[in-house]
Amino acid sequence: MLSDRNPYSPIVKMSAASASSSGSKMKNVENDNSSKRTVGSVKKKSSGDKNKKSESNTSSTIIKVKSVIPKRRQDLLKWYGWGYKDSMFKLEGNAATFTGNRYSIGGQTLPHLAQWAIDKFGIDPSRDPKIPELPKTFAESRLPESIRLELEEIAEVSIDGMDRLIRAHGQTLKDMAQLRTNSFPRIPDAVIWPDSHEQVEQIVACASRHNFVIIPFGGGTSVSGAVTCPAKETRPIVVLDTSDLNSILWLDKEQLLARVQAGIVGQDLEREMRARGFTVGHEPDSYEFSTLGGWVATRASGMKKNTYGNIEDLIVNTKVVTARGVFEKSCRVPRVSCGPEWEHVIMGSEGCFGVVTEVTIKIRPLPPVVRYGSLVFPDWESGFYFEREVARRRLQPSSIRLMDNEQFRFGQALKTENTWGGVLLDGLKRLYITKIKGFDPAKLCVVTLLMEGSAEEVSERESKLNNIAAQFGGIPAGATNGENGYTLTFVIAYLRDVAMEYDVVSESFETSVPWDRTLALCANVKQRIRNECAKRGIDKYLISHRLTQTYDAGCCIYFYFGHYIGNCVDPVSTYEEIEEAARDEIIACGGSISHHHGVGKLRKKWYADTVSEPGRQLLLAAKKALDPDNIFALGNMAFEEHSNNTDVSVKSKL
C-alpha cells in the first residue's frame, strides 16, 4: 500500500516555465490601460548598468534565479486573494471544481464539496460568487518627487496605484476584506525593487536622510498584519520589495551551505536546490510565495522541521541592513558562546529592525526515498497519545500530523471523482475501519506521515511507527491518504477566498503548548468558540484543529474557524472578536501567542505578558539602538503604530 515517490518531482505541480507562460496568457487586459505603470515597462538604465557592473566583479559564483513570480505580481497572482489567479475553487450549482492545473486536484470536479458547504455553513451555491472589481482609484502617492528621483537613481521605483495596493497588506482576514473593498486606510506611496545588498544600504540611507518609512516586503503572505501598512503613518511609506534580491550568491556542496539573497521565494529556492541534488527542506504552507527574508523576520516553521529544522536551526548567518549600519556576525560557525545571540533579535523582528538582505542557510542532500503514510485512530485522544509517544521516543519522521474528525471529513469532501476501482477500494477500507475495527466515523482521526531517507531507514521508521500506533489503537491507512493530506495543505489556503465569495469568513490560527496541557487546551478553545458563537447567534460555523508539529516539550496546534456571516453587521469584526476570545482562552490554558505566525499587529495585546515587562523593554531598547528614527515603522509587537514626534521632523525635512 505504500508508494515510493520520486524525490525530484515536486509535491505541487509547478515550474518556472509553466508559471511564466500562463502568467503572460493570463495578463489582465484592464491593467494594461494604466499609464502610470513603471514596473516591467520602463527599464531603468541605471539599474541595468549596476547589474552589469556587479556581474563583472566578484560575482562569478552568483546564480541569478529566474523567479516563478514576476515583478508584476498581479500578472500571475490573484490580486484580491490567495495564490495564483488561475487557481481557485468554483461552485456552480452543486458541482464544485478547482481550476488550473497547478495542484493535483486542479481541473477536477469535487462532487462532495458543495453539499459539505451547504451542510456546514448553509451557503447558497446557486448564486454568483462575489468577485471584487479591479480598483480604479488609489490614494495619491505622498512621496515627494525629489525623493522619488533620488530613489530611482538607486533602483527601479513605481508609484502605480495597483503596484502599491497589492503591497499594502498581508493575508489576514481583515487584509482581505479591506482589499476586496479597496478600503485600506493607508497604502504605500511607492515601491522600490533593489537587487543587491548595496542598493538596500543606499535606500535605507536615503530613508534616514529624508525620514520616510520603509516596509520590507517579501511574499506578502503574513497572517499577523505585520506587513500591513500602518494606518496612522503620516510620513511617506516606501515598500522595499525584495523580489529582485533573489540570487544564490554561492553554494557550498561540501559544507552543505548556501548564501542566498533574502528575497528568494521558497519554491524558487527549493527548485534550484533540487535541480542540483539538494534541498533546504523548509516548507511552510506558504512556501510557494513566501520568501527567505520573510521566514527570518517571522521566525518561520516548516512542515518538515523534524528533519530539517525550523528557520532558527537552518540559518547560519544573517546580513541585515539597519538604519544604524549593517548587522552581521563576522564568522560562519556552527555555534558561538559570545553573550546573547543577536541574530535571534533579527529572527522574528517582523521587519521593525531592518531589511534582511543575505542569509547563509543549511542545505541537505535530497533524500533517496520520500514516502507518505497514514494511520487512522478511533479518536483524537488516542491519536494525541500516539503523537506524544512518538515525540517522547524522538521517532518523528519529516512530518507527522494529527487531524481531527472535522478535518478528516472535510478531506473526504475534497475527494475528486474516482474510478470504479478506487471507489470500491475506498468502500472496502471504510467497511474495514468502521465495521470490523468498530471506529465511529464521527470520531475517528487521521495521522499523516511524510518519511524521508534511504529505503532502509524509511521502512524501519515506518514499522516502528506502526508498532507504536498499534499500541494506541491506530491502524495503517495507506500512502494515498497521506499524500492527499499533504497535497491539500497547499490547496486549503485557497478555501478562504471561495468562502468569502459565499459569505463565510474564516481564518486559521495556531499556538504552541506543552504536552500536558494540549488536550485541555484543544477542548477549551473549541468550547469557548462554540460559546462565543452562541452568544452572537451564529449557528453555522466550523471549528477544527490539528496537531502539526511535535517537540520534546510540546506541540503546535492549528485551529481553523469559519462562520457564515448570516445577520452579522460587521462579520470581520465579529470574527476577530471570536478569535480574540479564543486566543485569550489559549493563553489561559498555557498556550502561546503564536508558534510560527508571529505577533504582527493582530496579537500585540498578548505580547508584553508573554515576554514580561523587562522583555518588552529589551525590545524597545533594541529598536532604539537599531532604528532610532523609526524608519521601519511597521508598528508590530510592542511598537506604537504612530508616534507624534515624528510629524515635526517630517515637516522640517520634507
Add this chain to the structure above:
Amino acid sequence: MNVGRAYVDILEPRRKPGGIVGFMTRNWYPQHTMTLDKKYSPEDLKDLVANSLYMDSIMESICSRTGATKEELQKIVHNFLEEMGLDKKVHVIRWMGVLFLKICFMMKIKMFVNEVAVFKLKSIMGNNPVLFLPTHRSYADFCLMTYLCYHFNIDFPAVAAGMDFYSMAVIGRRMRETGAFYIRRTLGGDELYAVTLKQYVKTVVAKHAAPIEFFLEGTRSRSNKSMPPKYGMLSMAMVPFFSHEVSDITIVPVNISYDRLMETTLFAYEHLGVPKPKESTGGFLKALHNLNDHFGYIYLNVGLPISAREFFNQNPKVLNSPETAKPMDLQAVTPEQFKQVQSLANHVITVQQKNTMVTIANFVALTLMQNIQLNKLATIDEVYADIELFIKDLGYFGASIFVDLKDAVERILVVHQKMMKLDGEKRLKLIIASPMELSDEVKKKIKGHLMHPETMATSVSVIQLQLYVNPVLHFLVPASLLYLCVFHDPGQVTEVYFERVKVLRKMLSHEFFYVESDMEDKFQEALTFCSRHDVLAYDKEMDTLKLGKDKKRQWMLTWTLAPFITTLHVATLIMLEQHGRITEAEAAKRIQRKVVEFVQPREEHWLGHPYSLSLEVARNCLRGLADARSLIKYRGDNISYEAVPVNLEVAHRLTLSVLHRIPVDFHNNKAVCNQLLQSRL
C-alpha cells in the same frame, strides 16, 4: 659595497672530470617548502582544482547565465588544466641538468651565488609555501633558478611560464616536466580560464610542497632593468594566506644579473620596433649554435626572505577580512588586501633593484658611453680611473658591487668582444655593426618608424651598450633630476626642486620604478650627494641650491638621463598636437618619428642618443604622463590616451626646462669604430 667575497661559483665543482654525471645522478631528497600529511602529485593537483568548490560554484553560475551544461564546462576546464598543469619527472630534470651544464661550459659561464643566503633560506623552509620572485632579464632565468634549487637540494620550483614555450616542440613538454605550468598572458574575456588559473595557482601554492616561481614583472625586461610589477599573479598566490589555509608565505626576491645577455641584439632591435621572432625549437637550436662563446659571469643574488605575515601585520584589516565568513575556497581578495599585495609587489621590485649586482660589465659600459658622448677616446688607464669613480658614487647610493678590477676589464673585453674593443693603443672603442638590410617581410612587421639602415645599425649598437648602462641608472635618477632642475633654474629653495623632481619622477616611473613613499628619503640622499661633492652648492641659510664645481659628476648626472628626458619631452609634444584619443602603439610610433626629427636637424647627421628612439621608452613615458594626470588612459584591447591639455601643457614646460641637448654624432665618433668603414678601407 663590494660584495664579491660572499659569492661562490657553484659550477666550479662540476668542472672536475666526471663532475657532471656524478652530480646529476645523485640521490634526490630535496628540502620541501612544507610538510603536508598528504603528498599531492601533479595529477592530484589538477583533480583538486577540477573538483574544487570554487570551480563548481563558478560553473553553476555560468550554466545559469549562459545555459551551457555543466558537462561541457567541465570538459573545457579539463582541457585548460591539461594545458596549464605542471608535471615533474626527476629523470627529465637530471637529463636537462646535464644539458644545462654542458651548455654552461660551452658558454664559459661562472654562476655566482651568495651561498650563505641560500643556506639561511633553507633553514627556515618547511613550514609554509615559498615564492621565488626573480628578476627576468633572460630566458636563462628559468634554468638558472631550477639548477640553483638542484644544487642546494631544494625541491624544484613550479614555474609560471608563458604560452610561447607551450607550443615549442619537445622543449615545451620538457619544461613542463621540470615543473613549468603554462599561463596565457591575456585572460581577457574568458572567465572560465581566468578562474581555472586562479584556482590552479591557489592550489599549487597551498598543496604543492615546492617553491613557486614567477616573474613579478610579467615578462622579460627588454631594457635590462626593473619594470613596474604586475599584481595579478602575486594576488592569486597570496589567496591561501589570506584565507589562512597556510600560516604564512615566504617571499624571496632574487636578482639575476648577467655580464652578457644572450638576447642583447634581439632586445636592441625590439626597442626600435623590429619584432622578436616567435619562440620555436628550431630557433632555440640555432641560438644554441651561437652560444659557443664567452658569456662571462652570472650573479644570483638571493635576497632576504620576506614573511607575508610580518609584512601585512602592519595592517590588521588584511589578516582579518570579512571574507572569512565565506567558504574558504571561495574567499576572494578584498580591495584592502589587494592594495597591500600591490605594496608588497612594489616592495619586492625595489628590493630587486637594490640587489642588482653592479658588475664590471656595467662599469665598462658606463665609461664607454660617457666617453662616446664626450667624443673622447680614452685609454685603458683612464677607463680604470672612471670606473673607480663610478664605483665610489654608486657605492654611495647603496649599490651591490661585484668587482675584481685588475683582470676584470680584460675579461669583460673578451666577453663583449663583439661590442667593444681596445684599439692598437689600448683605447676603448664601441664597435658599430655593419648595417643590415631588412627583408620586406620584416619591414612589414616593424612596429616603429622605418629608419635609414645606417642609423639603424648605429642605433642597435649604441642601444646594446645602453642595455648595460641601464641597470645602474635608477641609483642616479634622483640626483640626476635634481641636478638638471638646478642647472636650468638655479637659486630656488629646495622645496621647489623637490616638487619638480617629484613630478618628473612620476612621469618616468615606468622607466625607473620607485615607491612613492621612498621619494623623500631618496631626494635627501641625492641632495647630500650633490652638496658633498660640490655638484650643487647648498646655501644652508636660504635653503637654496646653486651649481657647484664638480664638472665631472655634473656631466655624469647630465648625460645619463638625457635620452629619457628627450623622449619624455617629445611625448608631451606629440600629445599636445594630438586631438582626441590615440592608441599607445600609434602614439609611440609618432614619438619615435618625432625624436628622429628632433635630434637629427640635418640629413645624415645623427645628433642624439639612439636610446631615445626606443618604443619602450616612448610607451613608458606615455604611461608616466598618464600617472601624472597629463593624459587620460583608456584601458581595453588597445590602450589609448587622450590629453588633459592644461596639465599636459605644464608637463611640456617642465620637461623642456630640464631638457639638455647633447649633440653627439654617434656615427662619426672618436670612441666608436665603424665596422662598415673598416671593411670599406
